[in-house]
Amino acid sequence: MEEERPSRRERDKERQRGEMLTAALELFSKSGYHGVSMHEIAKKAEFAIGTVYKFFRGKEHLYETLMSEIAVKYHAVLKDALSKEEDTVALVGEYVRAKAGVFADNASVLRLYVAEARGASFNPRAGLDEEIGRLYDDVLEALALVLEKGVQKKVLKALDPYYMAVALDGLTNTFLFSWLKDPERHPYQANVGMITELFLRGSLAR
Amino acid sequence: MEEERPSRRERDKERQRGEMLTAALELFSKSGYHGVSMHEIAKKAEFAIGTVYKFFRGKEHLYETLMSEIAVKYHAVLKDALSKEEDTVALVGEYVRAKAGVFADNASVLRLYVAEARGASFNPRAGLDEEIGRLYDDVLEALALVLEKGVQKKVLKALDPYYMAVALDGLTNTFLFSWLKDPERHPYQANVGMITELFLRGSLAR
Amino acid sequence: MEEERPSRRERDKERQRGEMLTAALELFSKSGYHGVSMHEIAKKAEFAIGTVYKFFRGKEHLYETLMSEIAVKYHAVLKDALSKEEDTVALVGEYVRAKAGVFADNASVLRLYVAEARGASFNPRAGLDEEIGRLYDDVLEALALVLEKGVQKKVLKALDPYYMAVALDGLTNTFLFSWLKDPERHPYQANVGMITELFLRGSLAR
Amino acid sequence: MEEERPSRRERDKERQRGEMLTAALELFSKSGYHGVSMHEIAKKAEFAIGTVYKFFRGKEHLYETLMSEIAVKYHAVLKDALSKEEDTVALVGEYVRAKAGVFADNASVLRLYVAEARGASFNPRAGLDEEIGRLYDDVLEALALVLEKGVQKKVLKALDPYYMAVALDGLTNTFLFSWLKDPERHPYQANVGMITELFLRGSLAR
DNA sequence: GATGAATGAGTATTCATTCAT
DNA sequence: CATGAATGAATACTCATTCAT
Numbered sequence: 001m002e003e004e005r006p007s008r009r010e011r012d013k014e015r016q017r018g019e020m021l022t023a024a025l026e027l028f029s030k031s032g033y034h035g036v037s038m039h040e041i042a043k044k045a046e047f048a049i050g051t052v053y054k055f056f057r058g059k060e061h062l063y064e065t066l067m068s069e070i071a072v073k074y075h076a077v078l079k080d081a082l083s084k085e086e087d088t089v090a091l092v093g094e095y096v097r098a099k100a101g102v103f104a105d106n107a108s109v110l111r112l113y114v115a116e117a118r119g120a121s122f123n124p125r126a127g128l129d130e131e132i133g134r135l136y137d138d139v140l141e142a143l144a145l146v147l148e149k150g151v152q153k154k155v156l157k158a159l160d161p162y163y164m165a166v167a168l169d170g171l172t173n174t175f176l177f178s179w180l181k182d183p184e185r186h187p188y189q190a191n192v193g194m195i196t197e198l199f200l201r202g203s204l205a206r
Numbered sequence: 207m208e209e210e211r212p213s214r215r216e217r218d219k220e221r222q223r224g225e226m227l228t229a230a231l232e233l234f235s236k237s238g239y240h241g242v243s244m245h246e247i248a249k250k251a252e253f254a255i256g257t258v259y260k261f262f263r264g265k266e267h268l269y270e271t272l273m274s275e276i277a278v279k280y281h282a283v284l285k286d287a288l289s290k291e292e293d294t295v296a297l298v299g300e301y302v303r304a305k306a307g308v309f310a311d312n313a314s315v316l317r318l319y320v321a322e323a324r325g326a327s328f329n330p331r332a333g334l335d336e337e338i339g340r341l342y343d344d345v346l347e348a349l350a351l352v353l354e355k356g357v358q359k360k361v362l363k364a365l366d367p368y369y370m371a372v373a374l375d376g377l378t379n380t381f382l383f384s385w386l387k388d389p390e391r392h393p394y395q396a397n398v399g400m401i402t403e404l405f406l407r408g409s410l411a412r
Numbered sequence: 413m414e415e416e417r418p419s420r421r422e423r424d425k426e427r428q429r430g431e432m433l434t435a436a437l438e439l440f441s442k443s444g445y446h447g448v449s450m451h452e453i454a455k456k457a458e459f460a461i462g463t464v465y466k467f468f469r470g471k472e473h474l475y476e477t478l479m480s481e482i483a484v485k486y487h488a489v490l491k492d493a494l495s496k497e498e499d500t501v502a503l504v505g506e507y508v509r510a511k512a513g514v515f516a517d518n519a520s521v522l523r524l525y526v527a528e529a530r531g532a533s534f535n536p537r538a539g540l541d542e543e544i545g546r547l548y549d550d551v552l553e554a555l556a557l558v559l560e561k562g563v564q565k566k567v568l569k570a571l572d573p574y575y576m577a578v579a580l581d582g583l584t585n586t587f588l589f590s591w592l593k594d595p596e597r598h599p600y601q602a603n604v605g606m607i608t609e610l611f612l613r614g615s616l617a618r
Numbered sequence: 619m620e621e622e623r624p625s626r627r628e629r630d631k632e633r634q635r636g637e638m639l640t641a642a643l644e645l646f647s648k649s650g651y652h653g654v655s656m657h658e659i660a661k662k663a664e665f666a667i668g669t670v671y672k673f674f675r676g677k678e679h680l681y682e683t684l685m686s687e688i689a690v691k692y693h694a695v696l697k698d699a700l701s702k703e704e705d706t707v708a709l710v711g712e713y714v715r716a717k718a719g720v721f722a723d724n725a726s727v728l729r730l731y732v733a734e735a736r737g738a739s740f741n742p743r744a745g746l747d748e749e750i751g752r753l754y755d756d757v758l759e760a761l762a763l764v765l766e767k768g769v770q771k772k773v774l775k776a777l778d779p780y781y782m783a784v785a786l787d788g789l790t791n792t793f794l795f796s797w798l799k800d801p802e803r804h805p806y807q808a809n810v811g812m813i814t815e816l817f818l819r820g821s822l823a824r
Numbered sequence: 825g826a827t828g829a830a831t832g833a834g835t836a837t838t839c840a841t842t843c844a845t
Numbered sequence: 846c847a848t849g850a851a852t853g854a855a856t857a858c859t860c861a862t863t864c865a866t
Contacts, residue, residue, distance in 0.1 A: 039856080048830060048831040049831085049857090050858090059858090159400070160396075163400045167400065170376050178372055190366070190369070202404065202406050253847085256843085256846095460828055462825095462827050462862095466826080578796055582791065606781045614816065665851080667852085677835095677836065
């Protein structure tokens with residue numbers, strides 16, 4: 001009972017913050033960092049401009065917060081997928097499916113996000129790339145570890161596991177973006193199938 | 207005589223246009239679309255700002271022109287590589303090497319370019335994506351055609367050639383970006399090797 | 413008992429008001445009217461911003477109140493000095509010393525204050541000048557009266573006493589500001605000595 | 619003939635700059651630094667806001683320029699007055715009259731200026747004070763030099779010439795401000811007379 | 825009655841674009 | 846026909862003030 005009051009305020013604040021981030025996300029993913037003004041964000045979130053500044057130090061901070069939160073969620077999901085107790089091949093499947101799930105859920109965001117992770121960005125602030133880059137690499141390394149075990153178990157070829165991880169990551173990005181861009185031409189099932197098939201077996205007959 | 211004068215003027219104009227585009231390219235790839243002002247471009251190109259506007263309708267138009275020209279060059283190189291008279295596996299190698307060449311030559315631009323092609327952009331004008339997308343797809347289809355012949359010749363597995371093309375493209379992008387980002391950690395040879403190895407043979411032992 | 417409650421509240425209120433004014437004074441004299449925000453004042457005084465607005469109609473009002481109170485104190489001291497029962501020359505000394513005391517005590521404020529009195533200000537509200545001006549003039553007139561008596565007693569020359577008062581006031585301001593600005597170069601004793609010497613005897617040899 | 623064209627442009631520019639400074643001066647002296655917006659200045663000067671920024675780096679720079687130019691003019695006049703070949707008493711008269719002239723011409727500015735020189739200011743930028751302070755002191759020292767010669771010639775009492783200069787400066791400021799504030803009550807002649815009378819002869823009868 | 829979250833008008837500054845010379 | 850001076854819309858951010866709790 002006594003506990004509820006502060007909790008309520010906290011929750012209110014959290015909800016407001018969330019509404020702002022949601023509005024910002026929507027606008028940023030449609031028009032990019034420079035294509036959106038703080039007034040637009042405030043208006044879309046239905047707050048006064050000053051209120052937005054109570055929650056975020058500035059446009060940059062708002063943007064960074066957004067990207068950071070997405071990165072954290074994204075990587076939690078993937079790390080989780082990779083930490084299951086399964087054999088190498090199944091784990092690759094888990095990874096691909098988890099990533100597909102993230103893509104499906106966050107479609108609009110991901111362009112923003114991958115752009116950041118890739119550095120193909122207009123960097124509002126350099127530091128951002130780094131943090132996201134670290135998280136991205138962390139998943140890559142977790143993936144590499146999984147693949148390394150596969151190599152040790154002789155399930156996979158004796159290739160550098162980190163490179164294999166990079167390759168798998170690239171393949172999933174490529175296919176999943178294709179899927180998001182044109183779901184008719186690149187249906188989900190076909191994509192996920194292709195990724196694993198190509199990654200694991202390659203293209204060569206034999 | 208009569209013919210020369212216009213021709214000379216034409217050539218002068220062309221040269222000026224080129225100087226502007228070169229200046230713009232340099233600036234855009236360093237600072238991104240929004241990080242560069244028309245005045246900076248004019249200054250770097252050593253023209254008056256008004257002159258720049260004689261050649262390009264505006265900043266957007268200048269930017270689009272730039273991206274478009276790059277896309278055209280980029281694809282010419284790749285199409286050329288794919289049109290050689292060689293066997294499938296060698297052509298895959300040609301493609302990968304040609305792309306690596308383009309990456310090496312244009313390092314700074316490519317972030318801009320791939321960002322555009324991928325749509326991870328701040329779209330100054332929607333139309334741009336489309337044109338570049340068409341060119342990009344055109345290469346992909348040429349690549350798919352090469353792979354299809356490989357399938358017919360039973361050199362490659364009976365997988366959808368377009369998907370294989372997408373995969374190969376994704377793999378090259380991924381590895382070549384890694385290489386550009388951190389050439390020490392991801393040396394060229396290792397990358398090119400991995401791309402073909404993984405694409406053709408896959409990761410599975412056996 | 414009955415009487416005490418309101419009295420207590422009154423006193424509480426008075427204390428709070430004082431704390432606000434003290435905080436405001438400190439901040440204003442350091443950073444000037446525009447360099448201080450109401451939030452800063454509230455924070456320094458350890459009240460909620462709303463509470464400050466219960467006591468003062470707004471920033472202007474708070475500022476005016478502050479200046480007004482200082483002016484009242486300032487003039488009380490000077491009037492007091494001038495009301496002593498001494499001869500003219502001694503009273504001039506009293507005046508100079510009293511003013512020096514005020515300067516020493518309020519150093520930081522006085523820039524604010526004299527700026528106001530002189531009108532060299534950014535007038536948050538015009539009315540302020542007037543009130544302070546009246547108080548200032550009141551002292552000047554009291555001083556003039558003292559000097560007038562000196563004229564009558566033939567201790568002073570037959571010059572307009574009001575002008576002499578203005579002159580004395582100007583001299584004290586000038587010297588005391590010099591002193592405040594650079595106490596090493598313009599030590600107190602030298603200053604006070606110079607003021608009386610120059611005012612009373614002039615510069616001319618003979 | 620050939621020389622005129624650039625000269626014309628130069629003059630145009632100079633005129634525009636002057637119009638901006640004039641507008642700014644008028645507004646600043648009425649409402650103070652913080653009471654005036656760049657838009658107001660632009661509007662009053664009948665230029666677009668951007669044009670103002672072509673001439674001045676920003677509000678601060680505009681303000682500083684203004685103050686600096688005034689200070690330079692002001693001091694030129696006074697130094698000039700003090701450099702005449704006359705006897706000490708006449709030079710004191712020159713100084714007072716020159717200063718009165720400056721006050722009369724620049725009435726509106728001087729509040730701003732003296733406020734700056736005195737430090738009773740809201741310092742947009744600290745450096746400003748210093749430059750103006752230096753110029754101010756320079757005049758004071760020139761005046762002190764004049765007075766020192768008077769001392770050597772035994773025309774003046776053996777008091778510290780710098781202090782005498784400070785006193786004379788203070789007296790002129792005081793009286794001339796009084797005059798500006800209320801010319802009826804403090805007519806020019808009476809003021810100028812009082813300054814010299816009091817400064818030179820003092821108040822004491824005999 | 826105190827609080828401080830929310831408000832939104834106001835400000836300095838930038839920069840794409842135009843057009844008189 | 847090139848020029849670059851002039852333009853002014855747009856933008857991030859601040860802060861005095863209000864009012865629901």
